Amino acid sequence: MQQNSELISGRAKALLKMKRRTLSGSCGIGLFMISFICVFLAFATPSWIVSDYRITGAKLDRLGLWTHCFRSLADPNDDYNRRFFVGCRWVFDPFTTGYDEIRGFLIPPFMIATQFFYTLCFIASLVGFGLVMFFFLCAGPDQKFFVKLIKGTGFLLLGGGSCGCLGVIIFAIWGNKDKWLPEHANNFFGWSFILAVIGAIGLVASSVLFLTEANVQHKKLKQLKDSQARFELERSTK
Known part of the structure; x- marks a missing residue:
């Protein structure tokens, strides 16, 4: 009984001495928070494409995933130019x-693909935010699911970041092409798109840090178990 209590006590002390997270985990949390803010702002703001502010007669003002802002867009279905969207x-x-009638013009297939993939990125970052906060505030090496939590968070962020990267690549290729937005030569990618790129890449980078942290914590727990097994063997031979 005394040997078992000493073994349990020694294991508990060793777990308490183990760091809750290493440098990779701390950097992963910080990078994720920056990426989460970027993804959230990019998802919610309408400045993926903006018109050159120096052109006073531009038809487009700015455009986002879910919001379109026009200065004076003629209805493409009205041959007599009697309806304008402002x-x-x-x-x-x-x-x-008439706005629902031009939805096919405003949301071509590539835009639907961008919305789909970046929505997956946004959802993954929201779920990841909860997991990262739990890892930061509550989880510790003494809990059985500690390594699984970190590894699951890493894979979730990797999937979300990959979807986000795919979404911004699709938009970068087709977002400012001719025959979609008016006066495309006077339009350029705005700050929302830049944040979308930063957020997606940041999620992938933070996922690598979390997976590295999971590997480090797994090795530490394995070393702890091996040391406790050796200690138990030495005690039993005495």
Whole structure:
């Protein structure tokens, strides 16, 4: 009984001495928080493409994943140019007359793909935020799921970041092409798109740090178990 209590006590002390996270884990948390803010802002703001502010007669003001802002966009279905769209609208706005009729023009297939992949990136970052906060505030090496938590967070962020990278690549290739937005030569990628790129790459980088942290913590726990096994063997032979 005394030997078992000493063994349990020694293991508990060793677990308490183990760091809750190493440098890779701390850097992963910091990088993830920056990436999460970038992804959130990129997802919610309408500046993926913006018009040159120096051109006073531009038809487009700015455009995001879910919001379009026009200065004066003629209805492409109206051959007589009697209807114009002015101001910012949600892409699925049900109240503006004729807006639903040009939705196919405003959301071509590549835009749907961008929305889909970056939405997956956004959802993964939201779930990842909860897991990272749990890892930062609550989890410790003395818990059985500690390594699995870190590894699961790493794979989740890797998947989300990969989807985000795919979304911004699709948008970068086709987002400012001719025959979609008016006066495409006067448009350029805005700060929301830049944040989207930073956020997606940051999620991938932070996933690598979390997976590295999971590997380090796994090795530490394995070394601890081996040392405890040797200690138990030495005690039993005495």
